[in-house]
Amino acid sequence: MIIMENFKMAMASLLSNKLRSILTMLGIIIGVGSVVAMISVGQGAQQSVTSRIGSLGSNLLYVNSGRANAAPGASQGARGAVSLITMKEYELLRQAKGEFIQEVVPEVGTQTTVQYGKQSTTTTITGTTADYSQLRNFKPAVGRFIDEQDVLEMSTVAVLGDTVAQDLFGDADPLGKKVRFGRENFTVVGVMEPKQSGPQDMGDQIFVPITTAQKRLTGSNNIKQIVISATSENAMDLAQAQVETILTRKLGSADKFTIRNQQDVINTVQGTTETMTMLLAGITGISLLVGGIGIMNIMLVSVTERTREIGIRKALGAKQNHILFQFLVESTTLSSVGGLIGVIAGIGISYLISRIGQWTTSVSLPAVLISFGFSTLVGVFFGLYPAKRAASLDPIEALRYE
Incomplete structure (x- = not known):
């Protein structure tokens, strides 16, 4: 009261x-x-x-050269000035596909200026294989993606991200047109769908066969990173252990490479x-x-x-x-x-x-x-x-x- x-x-x-x-x-x-x-x-x-980030796949592993804390100021994916991950390591991991490993995709990248007529833009050129589109859940909106034949023949074909396509062609159809970067002309065979990966615009890049990128753009057999998809989220730890065993045996030390999983990125x-x-x-x-x-x-x-x-x-x-x-x-x-x-x-x-x-x-x-x-x-x-x-x-x- x-x-x-x-x-x-x-x-x-x-x-x-x-x-x-x-x-x-x-x-x-x-x-x-x-x-x-x-x-x-x-x-x-x-x-x-x-x-x-999850839309790219929740069961992915990323393999880079060196430890992330290998040296103060060293960038991730690098150890000194030497990249230790090459196409040989990629082939070994590809052969291990099975119970725990579903897909293995190599990636190389370089920044360059791309031209079409009087239009130009600076973007990332990503060299990869035909499995990239499926592994990354990133598909062409028009045309096609790189195929195995392109990789084998080192074809000068390119698949544009939607942002690059807009910068160079506007509303015009880019299929069949030739864009120039490096010292070569590349024929456009596809344009990717719009996609974001966190703050990164996935459309601000151009995809070419990895063999073409290594021969004509980077001049090296080295790989920036290898992306691996496990057969399921439950198999992530087993797939990571298998990858670590294969690379340690091949490179001689676990200090020569880094394995990160998608959950680490999300965390x-x-x-x-x-x-x-x-x-x-x-x-x-x-x-x-x-x-x-x-x-x-x-x-x-x-x-x-x-x-x-x-x-x-x-x-x-x-x-x-x-x-x-x-x-x-x-x-x-x-x-x-x-x-x-x-x-x-x-x-x-x-x-x-x-x-x-x-x-x-x-x-x-x-x-x-x-x-x-x-x-x-x-x-x-x-x-x-x-x-x-x-x-x-x-x-x-x-x-x-x-």
Whole structure:
């Protein structure tokens, strides 16, 4: 009964100063709304990037030369100036296809300028084999991909990514046309479908037979990386162990190559986006503390304004804990109502970002509950000192206060 009376008195006091109460809640509203919106954007981005990477295949292994931590400043996939992975290692792994290994695809790459008539663009030339399209789940939208005959004959054919095709040909049909890069003219036989891999635009590259790339572009038998698909996600560890055994036997040491799996890549991306999301949420959460200081300030003003009221209540028999609880209820109500409005605002902002900005957002229930709970705790924490000050007022001095 006493609790309800204190709550009614607290609400009456807040409603008697509506504008002041709204302005006091503003810091909490902005803080909670920002945290909810930032976390929803961060988690949406994480889900989007993860799904894009997963669309390339969830059972992939990547083999590169050297250890990722082989030397300070050394790039991944390199050990000194020598690439140890060649077509010989690729052939060995290809022969191991069976129970655990499904497909094996080599890749080489180089950056160069590609020309068609007066149009030019700088892009990546990727040399690979016919199995690349299926392994990467990346197919031509028009025309065809590289086939085994192209690889055997070292044909000067090219498959354009959609971005490169747009840069060079616009809306014109590129099939059968010749583009020039390196010292050769390459006949366009296909254009790939649009595809993203995390932040990477898969369409910003050109595919050629790996034998052609090695002979005419890189002049080396070395391979940038070998991509391997396991027969299933459950066979990933067994496939990785088999690959490691084959390459260790061939190269003489496990330090001469690195094997990463797709889940490692996904975990790295998730860890990065989670860190950025928490950083943004932490920065925006500072406004919650600012809002808490505002609540403390306004409650101290309220104690001063109601000194005589407190004195009268004490003279009529109110105890210290009654006064303490009343002012705590007022500060907690300010922060809780502000937190609730902030949650609604944050969900609304994330929805607008999704609709207007075409970003993927995901409202997190734990984030909503934590933000609201934290806003309530802010009200309790910053309202405690003014409440104690009100409860400790001497009733005689309070009644004399003008």
